[in-house]
Amino acid sequence: MADKKIATRESYGAALADLGEKYDIIVLDADLSKSTKTDVFKKKFPQRFINMGIAEANMMSTAAGLASCGKIVFASSFAMFAAGRAFEQIRNSICYPCLNVKIGATHAGISVGEDGATHQCLEDIGIMRTLPNMIVINPADDTEAKSAVKAAIDHNGPVYLRFGRLGVPVLFDDTYRFEIGKGVELIDGTDVTLVATGLLVGTALEASELLKNEGISARVINIHTIKPIDKELISKAAMDTGAIVTCEEHNIIGGLGSAVAESVCETCPVPVIRVGTKDVFGKSGKPAELFEQYGLTAEAIVQSAKKAIALKK
Numbered sequence: 001m002a003d004k005k006i007a008t009r010e011s012y013g014a015a016l017a018d019l020g021e022k023y024d025i026i027v028l029d030a031d032l033s034k035s036t037k038t039d040v041f042k043k044k045f046p047q048r049f050i051n052m053g054i055a056e057a058n059m060m061s062t063a064a065g066l067a068s069c070g071k072i073v074f075a076s077s078f079a080m081f082a083a084g085r086a087f088e089q090i091r092n093s094i095c096y097p098c099l100n101v102k103i104g105a106t107h108a109g110i111s112v113g114e115d116g117a118t119h120q121c122l123e124d125i126g127i128m129r130t131l132p133n134m135i136v137i138n139p140a141d142d143t144e145a146k147s148a149v150k151a152a153i154d155h156n157g158p159v160y161l162r163f164g165r166l167g168v169p170v171l172f173d174d175t176y177r178f179e180i181g182k183g184v185e186l187i188d189g190t191d192v193t194l195v196a197t198g199l200l201v202g203t204a205l206e207a208s209e210l211l212k213n214e215g216i217s218a219r220v221i222n223i224h225t226i227k228p229i230d231k232e233l234i235s236k237a238a239m240d241t242g243a244i245v246t247c248e249e250h251n252i253i254g255g256l257g258s259a260v261a262e263s264v265c266e267t268c269p270v271p272v273i274r275v276g277t278k279d280v281f282g283k284s285g286k287p288a289e290l291f292e293q294y295g296l297t298a299e300a301i302v303q304s305a306k307k308a309i310a311l312k313k
Contacts, residue, residue: 005167009106011145012163013037016074016104017044018146023072023153024048028063030056030077035165036106038076056081060089060101067099072153075101079108079162083124091131094158098133102152102159109249110282110290111166111199120282126254128160129227135180136227138162138248138256140201141171144224147178155180162198164249166287169202183230185237189219192305193237196247197223197256200275200296204247207301218305229259235267243308244272247301252276271311273304 016027017040031054033039042049052059056077063075075082082105083090094101110120129136135155139145145163152159177184186201187208196204201222208218219241221233238244244264246257257274264272277294291297 004170006142006170007165007167008139008142008145008163009035009037009165011139011142012104012106012149012161013040015146015149016041019150019153020045020048025072025074025153026050026066028052028059028073028075030054030059030081032077035078036076036104038074038104056086057089060086061093063101064089064093064097064099067094067101068097071100073101074104076104076106078119079105079121079124080119083121083127083160087127095131095133098157100156102161104161104163106163107165108162109164109199110277110294110296111164111249111287113166113287113290114284116284117281122251122277122282123254124162125226125250125256126258129254129259133158134227135159135225136162137180137225138198139224140198140222141168143170143172143174143176144178147176148224151178151180164199166199168199171202171205178224181225181228181230183224183233184222185219185233186222187218187220189217190241191217192243192245192309193219193221193241194245194247194301194305195221195223195234195237195256195260197226199249200247203296203298204301206298207305210298210302211305216305216309223256226256226259229263231263231267234260234263238264238268238270242270242312244270245301245304245308246272246274246276248276249296250276251279253279271308273308275301275304
């Protein structure tokens with residue numbers, strides 16, 4: 001794990017600017033380009049950037065119109081506004097006709113910090129994964145975020161990309177292979193499996209080290225694509241270890257925890273304990289303090305792992 005920290009929203013902006021050289025993509029933003037980092041693309045390709053103003057629903061409809069004319073479109077805003085305010089347009093104008101629109105949703109989760117509950121979107125994965133034709137991706141670091149943008153361009157259809165405001169460690173190098181719908185086993189283990197996504201992948205890796213110090217062998221799986229989820233990898237882990245802990249910066253209802261539980265129940269029923277926000281809103285505060293308060297820490301994952309192991313038959 002590298003010491004350098006990069007926010008995945010920074011990676012998103014950098015990837016758009018880089019890939020804009022090769023691909024004829026169009027980027028729309030709802031008057032937040034400095035925060036979503038699409039301003040990097042704007043400066044490089046001003047003729048292919050449109051500031052739609054504070055009108056997210058209109059932005060999604062415009063994106064749908066451009067996509068219907070054969071364009072690859074990225075529509076960007078904060079997750080709260082992209083997934084929440086524009087849901088109807090995403091559902092009816094983008095997903096229903098299965099148009100080639102990519103939604104770049106930044107500032108997701110409680111790591112937004114001091115902006116508070118109104119901006120800390122903890123429901124977006126649940127909302128987006130219920131939509132037919134939608135791919136949902138939640139990258140863990142800079143490398144994965146850039147790879148996700150490229151994969152979204154290559155995929156023909158709607159994609160929801162979830163990015164964060166907070167700088168996070170760079171976990172993977174340039175040899176890392178990203179594929180939509182395929183999870184990645186980061187550490188092998190036999191006693192319990194930690195299935196993590198996004199910002200909590202690094203936290204799950206820390207938890208595995210703490211568990212190792214206590215003589216507990218924890219497998220760690222990174223699920224960057226929550227829809228479609230890698231059922232094969234998760235089922236194998238359930239069979240091998242007999243217990244699972246899911247780790248996400250999202251409500252435990254509807255997100256990774258729900259997706260994993262659904263998959264496990266169908267294939268290999270084992271105890272599943274979900275680490276995430278417990279069906280509550282966030283609040284204003286420093287990210288580290290909020291992680292502690294809402295139980296999104298390595299220590300909290302360790303305790304959940306022990307509970308999951310105790311439930312094994």
